[in-house]
Amino acid sequence: MPKYPNCLTIWLDEPESWRTPLDPRDLAVRLETDGVTESVAKAEYGYNSTYEMASHWYPKMRELPEAPRKPEAAARPIFEHLKGTGFTMPLAVCCIVMLFFGFSLWGGDLEADVAAAVAVGTITSFIVTGGIVQAMAWQGMFYLGSADSRMGAVTVLRWCGYGVATLVGSSAVGLLLNWQFAFLPGPLLFLAIGFYLALGSLWLATGILYMLDEHLLVTASIAVGIAIVIVFHLGFTWPLTHSQIAGVFGATAFAAFAGYRRLKRRYDEEAGRIHNRMLTRTLFFASPYLSYGFLYYLLLFGDRIIAWTAHTETASMPLVFRGDYELPLDIALLGFILSAGWVHASTHLFFAEVRRHLPLCATDSPSAFNSHMGQFYLIRLLYFLPVALLVNLVIWFVARGTGVLPSGGSLWIAGIALCAYPFLTLGLWNVSVLFSLALPSAVLPAAGAAVLLDITSGYVLTRVLTHEYAVVGFLVGATIFGLGTTITLSRRIERLDYYYFASGA
Amino acid sequence: MAISVLMTTEGTYPYLPGGVSVWCNQLVQRLKDVQFHVFAIVPSPKHPLRFELPPNVASCTPFPLWGTNLPGVQESRVSTYYRRALRTTGMAIEQHFLSHFVLLVRSILVPNAPPTDLAKAMLALHRYFAEYDYATTMQSEQAWSAFLDGCSQWLPEDGKLNLEEATACMRWLLRYLGILSVPYPAVDVVHSSIAGLAGVPGVLARLERGTPYVLTEHGIYFRELYLSLAQSGFSVNCRRFLLGLNEAIVRMNYHYADLVTTLGDFNRAWQVRLGAHPSKIVTVPNGVDPAKFFPQVERRSPQLTVLTLARVYPLKGIDVLLRAVGLLHDRIPQVKFRILGEVADEAYYQRCKAIVAKNGIESRIEWGETSDPAGALAEAHLFCLPSISEGMPYSVLEAMLSGCPVVATDVGNVASVLSGKGVLARPNDPVDLARALLQVLEGPQAAQLRDRLASEALERARTHFTADVCAGNFRNIYEELTSCQSIRIA
């Protein structure tokens, strides 16, 4: 029999395992667990009971401090920034391929009416599936994060099912609307629907991989799709659009298969019950995410639709693809891609700072914590905007100097768009933080107002002036989105202690 | 008319396995004329039903503490939730909720606060949540501010929570108090299987309708809480908060229970220490079905086998057994050790395997699971339970009824169960456990000793520890509580 039970000496041998006893009963339980029963306490230690022995030792043991907790690993801003930029890697791959081959997974040198149909299909696929992917990610990550792997896997697959059903159903509605209002002639309509279904499925499949943090697989699936396009178009001389549809479906199959395999692994991890089957319940709680996704993509692409439908009375279709509007926006997208990483890094750093500072504040002064975080937020914001605008200015001068953009009008459009994207990125950061604080509904007023003003101002300007002025609507919308979400988040940060508590509940 | 009983459980029947689950299942299966409503607190909604519910179980309501996007009762219809949420305005919270919540927080934070305060606050909140939404209320800014104020006001200087700790504590409170938002059926008796959160419905029913409340404790909930807190990574202040919260609930349960059943003297001592009045405490031991567990000598394995039936996690002391085997395997080379049970802690299981490898006893140890414990006991020559903490372990009773001699650690009520008809060892002491095992496995008298211990234990178990006896005792308890007569225990 050792001189002292293990529970009394562990603070010497394994200090990191030492836990200060909370009261004599705590120590008594530890003694009993170490084999000091009533009889042992009496026979070997000379106490009448284990509890008496614990009461005797407690005053000494309670003074022994616990080992300090290991501090959280220091934040790595550059690593997080690069990781965030990884989201845009597939887009970058598409752009690079476009430069070399003149076409990519979607887009290329097409006739105007074909390009219009492809553009309509692409944009509507974003708008329709955007919200569904958001909702899928939110609910999937909740269950996977709660160690309910089986439910997480089932939920993600359910949302994919809803997405596919929505795509198919809305295609039928689109067919009916087109029959009624004759937006696109027959062959172009089917081309638009083909791209819509293909790309919509791709966004759903890659959404699974993004949620599982498999960015490389997303890039790989895009690469697979592009390879299929190259083989069919250059090898078998299929028409470009048909090759692209095949390529997109190929990329979707790859991404879906990879996503399914990973989900199945999660599903098989444990034998949990599948619960939460009510569709109304699911849609109700997911509705802010559905709405946000829809509004965000409407903000991102609405100006294009407005520009393409302006002054088309003499055209053969109500919608005319305008390359002179599209190209400068694509150039401006470079600025957006470069700043996307900042969103991820800043969100990560924000919450790292929350976790670092929270233990330093007392319960009777939460305002100290809130004002510290408010300053932190403001500093990051003030640091970001000028830097982003400066970087975009450089992009603009490079585009001008290299002659990438053909005319004064295109340069003007690119300039306005480059001014707009930093605000959009700012808005994305705010949204990311608000989502992390479980406040998805808070972003909707700003997003809704942004979309409304984008569309209204763009519409009025393009109908009264020329189609290029749609980009002004985009600037207005992006600014409202950025500033609106900033105001929303700033107000929440004034009581960040409360919102942080409520978010983890 | 049949008696209706609200059976409340926590982390056990019918969604998770364990001794308490076995006991609950026996009770509902045997008391066919009693109508049971089961209310089960579970960690998350993912747990499937583990037991088939007999027809006399009128309803089974799981209440997940975690794993749901909103705390509190999970309405199947979102319109019901939304209606309630709309009604829960800031003014409603201020007028009808805050004062009771403040009283509740005070009852938790102030040591030795009267249990009646906590009960009064819980009842008021229960009535409030019948009309207003739980999540909206508890996640409101007013509730958070009230909690922070309470922490500043009632915690001692050296025990004040920082903001991070307060956040964690309020989040726990948010989940635990969800039990107050559940509507409970009107029954004749409430029977809780634990003195923790699952006992709250009993207290509420007692106060609201005067329903008799029975509390049965298998392990001592509070003891096990101390053990789990000591192994947790929470800060001292957070552990104190959890302890204070649970202690207040436990004291409240003991205060309002009409009857507290216990398994033996060990448990009784702890209950009294925690505030249960001795006159309320009655010993009702567990029971096992003798039709399933009975001696089957003809099935005994030709090789001398020591059986351990236990889930593989730290409190079962499997590592202690393995160390003991490491000490004695040279002296009893013919003995095989079978450890059958679900691996509940993978990391612990790997540590156990490392001990086996280190001692070079792989050939002596057999791991596995069984769905036929009676068959496994029939094949064994000795049953060994090396637990660090126990109440009244079913496996010991099953071994006794199977005619299998028992070597067990002296924890919980094991000593009172065996009452000298088995061999005891000190808990968490491989050397003493090895000594106990050698006593019945080594030497020319060992077989005789085993046979004697087995027959004496069998007789004792048949007299006191059958399922019918146990169920019969609880039937008497229900009948007499509902008719206010004095209770007869067999």
Added chain:
Amino acid sequence: MDAWIEFLRVAGAAAILFAIGPYLSAPGNPVHIFIRAVLFFEVVGLILGSWRLAHPGILAFIAIGWLSALAIFSRPHDWLYDGFVSKEGFLRILIWIEERQWRGQVTQWSSRLHAIRIRPGVLLLAMLTFTALLAWLRFPLSNFRFFEGESYWRAISLQAMLLGQSWMPDGSVAFLAVVGHLAGVDGSGVIRWIVPLVATGMVAAVGYCAWCWTGRIAPAWLASVLYLLYRGWIASDPLANSAKGELAALFWVIAAGVFRRSVIHAIASAAIAIMIYQGFPRAAVPAFLVYPLAIPLGLFVEWIATRLPEKLQFCGAMVATVLCCAMVFARPHAPAAEGPLQYESAARVASRIAKHRPRNTYMIVAPTPDLAMFQGHGWHLELSEFVTRSRDWPVESPAFRFPFEPTETFIFVEKEPLAEPAISPAMAVDTSSYHYYTRMGRTSLQFQAARTMALYARTHPATSVYYEDDRLIVYRAESGPLSQSP
């Protein structure tokens, strides 16, 4: 079949916008709801149309917005309703879905429709109205062309508004633009199909007005019958090219009827009428003139009928109604004489070209009236202008192609020039249009056009005859920028 589909689309769109949608969203007096809906779109159309913002999307959006606004607001106010978009309303939607109340919704809606209380007398009035509609539908089914210059002008104006082009405010088309958008039908189609609906509406309105003032079904029935017989037998013009006056007359009659129950709705209806036609329309006079006869006679008939058993009353009324309906149908439906501004076949061919060709990919060379059938959808060149320019073209040269932007050109040549074109100042847009309104001028014009096309077709094998009958020939020629410029 295409024509029937067109009619159903126009009728359906009108019903949804002005009656069904609003009524189902917020039930009340259907006539009041109709007035409110028309007034809303009238005002919106006038304002937006004049700002050149009457793009199809905006008007469709407003139509949907109107229905949503009706859904958003609920009782008890007549014009404004309680908050439905508020959370209480959203809760009702949730309950409706989760408790499967939608299963009972059909019963609920049908009971709402039944709330109109189909009494025997109302049933008879409905029979009359429906019969009138069926009878008068024969006219637009067989006449694509219009009979007045003003109808052409209205169709062009409506089409311009539908396309969001420069537009002079016109109350008679402002609210029809929304109907056109929702129906997916062009301006001429809307005008053609709305006219029998308006005429039928007049029949119903006349009866409704009498019923509002007397509270008795017999005077109402008699008023409708008299008006129907007047329109069907006595009135000289065939219906269906109603001028603005007729449309305004409808709203004057409704105003008179509604006045007794709701002054504000009567004022609204009168306002609509004034916005459509500034002045008191002559077409309203016959409608009001039937009342001095219909009301006393109707009351007398009802007094006699009350002395008879109920079954006999109903049978008598039914027999009388059936006789009237038979008389309406019995009026010989002689096809209207050709013209006066356009051949029927010309109107049909122009419509068909517009239906089967993509926008702005074709040119039609024809007199101005034909423009109404495809305005805004394709290019147009006056026939007189074509003839004038073609004098300087080397049409016989195989290398020559008509120097028009679109790739296809259709040239309408009358083999038999129109006998008596009507003279309308609105159609005389330039001096060359006088070629259309004198016999000699028209004959000369058509002869030159025919000769030009004959020469061209001889040396251009790709030129074909797209349509030909006894009176009209339509050539199809390839055109485009690759031509020898003269």
